[in-house]
Amino acid sequence: MREINKILVANRGEIALRVMRTIREMGMKCVAVYSEPDKNAPHVKYADEAYCLGPGPSNKSYLLGERIIEGCLQLNVDAIHPGYGFLSENATFARQVADANLIFIGPSPHSISIMGDKLAAKNAVSTYKIPMVPGTDQAILDIKEAKEKAASIGYPILIKASAGGGGKGMRIVKGEEEFEEQMKRAVSEAKSAFGNGAVFIEKYITSPKHIEIQVLADQHGNYVHLFERECSVQRRHQKVIEEAPSSVVSPSMREAMGTAAIDVAKACNYCGAGTVEFIVDEKLNFYFLEMNTRLQVEHPVTEMITGKDLVREQILIAEGQPLGFEQQDLHIRGHAIETRVYAEDPSNNFLPDIGTLSTYQLPQGPGIRVDDGFQEGMEIPIYYDPMIAKLVTYDEDRHKAIQKMIRAIDGFRITGISTTLPFARFVMLHPAFQSGKFDTNFVENHFTPDQLKQEFSEDELEILATIGASLIPAAQQNPSSMHNTSPNTTSKWTNRRRNG
Ligand code: ADP
Numbered sequence: 001m002r003e004i005n006k007i008l009v010a011n012r013g014e015i016a017l018r019v020m021r022t023i024r025e026m027g028m029k030c031v032a033v034y035s036e037p038d039k040n041a042p043h044v045k046y047a048d049e050a051y052c053l054g055p056g057p058s059n060k061s062y063l064l065g066e067r068i069i070e071g072c073l074q075l076n077v078d079a080i081h082p083g084y085g086f087l088s089e090n091a092t093f094a095r096q097v098a099d100a101n102l103i104f105i106g107p108s109p110h111s112i113s114i115m116g117d118k119l120a121a122k123n124a125v126s127t128y129k130i131p132m133v134p135g136t137d138q139a140i141l142d143i144k145e146a147k148e149k150a151a152s153i154g155y156p157i158l159i160k161a162s163a164g165g166g167g168k169g170m171r172i173v174k175g176e177e178e179f180e181e182q183m184k185r186a187v188s189e190a191k192s193a194f195g196n197g198a199v200f201i202e203k204y205i206t207s208p209k210h211i212e213i214q215v216l217a218d219q220h221g222n223y224v225h226l227f228e229r230e231c232s233v234q235r236r237h238q239k240v241i242e243e244a245p246s247s248v249v250s251p252s253m254r255e256a257m258g259t260a261a262i263d264v265a266k267a268c269n270y271c272g273a274g275t276v277e278f279i280v281d282e283k284l285n286f287y288f289l290e291m292n293t294r295l296q297v298e299h300p301v302t303e304m305i306t307g308k309d310l311v312r313e314q315i316l317i318a319e320g321q322p323l324g325f326e327q328q329d330l331h332i333r334g335h336a337i338e339t340r341v342y343a344e345d346p347s348n349n350f351l352p353d354i355g356t357l358s359t360y361q362l363p364q365g366p367g368i369r370v371d372d373g374f375q376e377g378m379e380i381p382i383y384y385d386p387m388i389a390k391l392v393t394y395d396e397d398r399h400k401a402i403q404k405m406i407r408a409i410d411g412f413r414i415t416g417i418s419t420t421l422p423f424a425r426f427v428m429l430h431p432a433f434q435s436g437k438f439d440t441n442f443v444e445n446h447f448t449p450d451q452l453k454q455e456f457s458e459d460e461l462e463i464l465a466t467i468g469a470s471l472i473p474a475a476q477q478n479p480s481s482m483h484n485t486s487p488n489t490t491s492k493w494t495n496r497r498r499n500g
Contacts, residue, residue, distance in 0.1 A: 002103060007029070007081050008030075008075070008080050009032060010080050015085075015295070022309055022311040028315075035054060036052065036054065036056060069102065073100065079318060105315060107274065115291040116293070131260070136200045136202075140199055171185055207441065208281060210230070210231045210289075211231075211248075212229050214226040216272070220322045225258035228244065235443050239340070242338045257278060271317065304392060304394040337392065344420050346422060346423035357377065357417065360378075361413040362411075363409070372388060393408050432445075
């Protein structure tokens with residue numbers, strides 16, 4: 001046991017604030033770090049103390065591990081919470097933190113490095129019976145051999161970067177004639193994005209759902225899972241809307257996925273909060289994709305349905321405390337949905353937008369949670385991820401959580417930049433989403449930018465929402481509606497007002 005009294009949060013924006021709120025609730029002190037353009041950011045104002053890292057670019061500020069450790073030593077910090085992104089999955093940093101006699105709030109460098117490499121992860125879990133997507137378990141070295149393997153798996157296949165993340169370094173290959181070209185592209189993308197060109201092959205699951213399991217493990221060998229999150233609404237293989245629980249996961253499937261996730265965690269002696277990601281095919285077979293050894297962006301939906309504060313659990317585990325509950329103590333109550341509000345233009349291929357938040361007013365009311373790091377009048381810095389906020393709604397069932405999300409989106413006023421809010425509203429009103437029968441191709445199958453251009457009145461929107469809700473039972477009885485539902489009953493609303 002090592003008591004923690006002061007924590008430095010090695011991150012910025014919404015996640016830095018979210019972590020600090022729990023630190024404060026636990027009666028501990030929090031230290032912010034910041035880059036020069038973030039000098040007046042809310043996370044800096046909120047903290048008890050703040051430490052400047054350097055200029056805007058991440059490699060001159062938030063990625064400077066040694067400088068962050070220096071700050072900890074100067075300010076008598078006990079532990080570092082890395083948030084997500086930046087240094088959160090950097091095994092070298094985690095080791096340097098431990099070498100400086102500080103606590104890294106996360107798993108060991110060993111677990112991080114195994115799970116940070118998709119091939120190493122697959123090999124590590126091979127001693128357990130974890131279902132895997134058919135594919136190669138080694139990096140491709142010989143093209144001829146790789147083509148033979150691809151033919152035996154059957155096209156389409158996916159070439160993936162072993163060190164990949166954030167949906168980068170992935171190439172779909174529809175037939176052998178494209179193999180070499182796509183392989184070259186995947187290797188060069190992997191080299192430039194991750195400094196490691198190792199790629200491997202996986203069967204491309206054509207209509208998959210992305211479903212992941214949250215796990216917690218303490219330093220005493222206790223493991224629990226906190227059920228699933230479904231993150232199938234994605235653009236560029238990156239999540240944009242998530243929910244818990246998933247509408248397709250039955251109690252027996254949940255138990256099987258939970259057990260598999262805990263086995264993955266055991267395979268790398270995991271400690272802390274982590275997420276085991278699975279891809280689920282149309283027949284609801286699930287396959288291990290990877291483990292993320294940190295807090296996920298979408299963790300709030302799990303917090304809402306379980307009533308557990310995951311950051312609090314991370315901190316207690318880092319102190320060496322045993323988990324205060326067992327699997328049988330955990331229950332799903334209600335339904336939660338998260339919309340990531342990105343400074344992106346959904347009507348222009350989700351291209352990042354920059355500018356000033358001239359209006360920024362949050363929705364309010366029961367069952368609404370907003371995790372954000374911005375205020376009205378602030379500029380969106382160009383250096384970092386363009387996520388402004390996470391809008392989470394919680395209610396007793398999925399339909400009510402969707403209705404609440406529509407209301408919350410309507411109450412979220414942002415002008416000055418384009419955001420993904422109009423897209424999220426389109427999704428909430430779409431029969432495919434409402435029925436639960438959608439997959440990771442939702443955007444390609446159902447969304448065209450024109451659908452955001454026309455604005456509806458409040459009354460029309462109410463009627464559309466009612467129509468959508470009435471479709472749920474019918475759609476659930478008809479699995480073929482998963483892909484070809486008509487978008488006619490969906491909203492064409494935008495919150496980018498004419499002056500926005
Ligand atoms: P990253 O680490 O880059 O996020 P993942 O392996 O977690 O990569 O996959 C990200 C997304 O890519 C998944 O949620 C899914 O949409 C898609 N994907 C990954 N593997 C497959 C596969 N074998 N078949 C179909 N889609 C896949």
